[in-house]
Amino acid sequence: MAQVLLDLIELMSEAAQRIDTTCKQKNVAFPTLDGPLDNASEAIRRDAEVAASIDILAAAAQQIIATARAPTRTIFDSVYAFHTSSALRTAAAVNVAEVLRKSGPKGAHVDDIVEGTVVAPSKLARVLRLLASQHIFTEVAPDVFANNRVSSVLDTGKDVAELRAYPEKRYDNTNGLPALIEHGLDTFYKAGPYMTETLTDPATAASDSPNEAPFSVALRTEDDFWTWLDRPENAPKLHRFGVAMQGAKSLVPEGYIAQGFDWNELPKDATVVDVGGGTGHVSMVLAKEFPHLKLVVQDRPMTIQHGIQYWQENMPEALASGRAELQGHDFFQPQPPRNPPPALYMLRFIVHDWADSYAARIMRVLRDAASPTTRLMIIERLVPYACDVDEGALGIPGAESTLVVPEPLLPNLGIVSLNCYFGDFQMLNAVNGQERTLLQFKNLFEMGGWKLDRVYRMPGFTAQLIGSPA
Structure with missing residues (x-):
């Protein structure tokens, strides 16, 4: 018997039915992964009942995967999950989302995506295929990729030529989300691997000092994060951080305070x-x-x-x-x-x-x-x-x-x-x-x-x- 799988599938089905009912009542289509992000169509996710049903659906889907697959698959997928972060960082650095915005649903071949860069197209194809397999970008033909709703979040909205000519203005006049993403994939991403060393070193294990966090250990600095960020040589990262915080604020509706x-x-x-x-x-x-x-x-x-x-x-x-x-x-x-x-x-x-x-x-x-x-x-x-x-x-x-x-x-x-636990690790690191x-x-x-x-x-x-x- 596989009753637990059937129970989880039933929860998913009931949640999907509730979402479908609300969509019909509001006469809107639930957004699909196809095509770029459209903020207007995202409104349905903010409906209270839809949001609660999405949570049930997502929790059940994750538990089905963990239950059905061999435990070794779950462990090793977690072990190598850092490759996804590396791939995202590369995609952002190469401005892939911006290139693909112009190519539309037909996509672009990796040869065209890397034009004007030193990146090898065959290597970028491997990067994007890893992401596409997790529904970030779409591979529409061999080595041809297009944006989808998820990958569009990486898009600064700017022209690629402008980004390359004025990299210091990359985050100006954006919604802040690319800055938030790239801040996480740069500064804190580098600190993460040093958490184990920091927690197990007798010199830092019991410390609550900001300048003995994994970040400071990773960057070999005696500064805490805030002092390091204020250093003149880190002015570009400080600017990015400021824009990133505006992006973070946009994820929390301002009206909640009232x-x-x-x-x-x-x-x-x-x-x-x-x-x-x-x-x-x-x-x-x-x-x-x-x-x-x-x-x-x-x-x-x-x-x-x-x-x-x-x-x-x-x-x-x-x-x-x-x-x-x-x-x-x-x-x-x-x-x-x-x-x-x-x-x-x-x-x-x-x-x-x-x-x-x-x-x-x-x-x-x-x-x-x-x-x-x-x-x-x-x-x-x-x-x-x-x-x-x-x-x-x-x-x-x-x-x-x-x-x-x-x-x-x-x-x-x-x-x-x-997201709560990731945020907790972000603060710890x-x-x-x-x-x-x-x-x-x-x-x-x-x-x-x-x-x-x-x-x-x-x-x-x-x-x-x-x-x-x-």
Whole structure:
């Protein structure tokens, strides 16, 4: 009998039927892999029921493969998965997606793709065939490749001649995703292989110092990632990183910040301090949605200069009226005094950059500046366990996950939650930081002098964690 396979196939079939029903109701076709990425047709994936069904379908499909195939195949596919990253990096460097954009569905022969480069066409064919076998590009004829919906994500949207003539402008005026992809395939990709050495070396195994992370070991530098990135010789990588972060922000809808926590609970003229808030694009959402609030955006002085320009271009009246203030500040240093103290401090995707000892220092600085009624909001991903766990037992309102996972799927939906774990490894390898489970956040709040009072779970694995002074 192969009942587990039949059960998984049934889950997939039911999920596909739900997706089909929604598509018919909305009179839209579900996007296929054929052809380039079309953002308008991607809207159906953002439908809540469709998104939930996609998760079930993907989790079941992955589990079918792991169940049906020999264990050795699964292990060795994982062992050699790094070749896919290498192939992607090569495809990006050769501007394959941009070349194929112009050739359309008929594709282009590798001889034409490499024209003007030193790359051997026969070697590029092998690179692209590996990717096409994983549905990244399409091989339409022997050694002839075309873009598909997945490979189009690599496309900067620029002309190949422009990219070759002005490589320093490669990421300017793009959606940021190519920069995010190529940042991951360059700087952090090189750090990954050194994780084992860093974790098993007695000199670094127990360290939580940012400059003893695998990144620093791999690049043979005494700098942490942030210091290294600021070096003059790394200016192109710093620029790419800045654009990459804009791309990362585009993957999280800005409106999420207005959900969950009831911002209308805060009194008129209450001050919200967005600590490490970048240029303040999220605070701008709050300024528009909740005009009774005062917003203070804090970040490094260089970032704040860009932020002032951003606000002057998009919401100058908030700066002129004093409703919005942009302030250069190091979040490890004491907060500038305010009278009255802020109603809320917000740390949005900040503490994942730091190990507990450093993250608690940041939070302790905010606790020292807080009034008894000041609240702390941390917005981060909550890492799920790969086993069943009752997080409601923590006694924190909103802690219990609302995710209902049918058997025999993994409780974390397997492949669906991989992005959380990849992000966690990214933080570990780059800066000795980490994504955290809910229990780890509860402990971190206590280390920083706060009490975790409430959890607002957002779509995906993101959450607003609300604390009060302990």
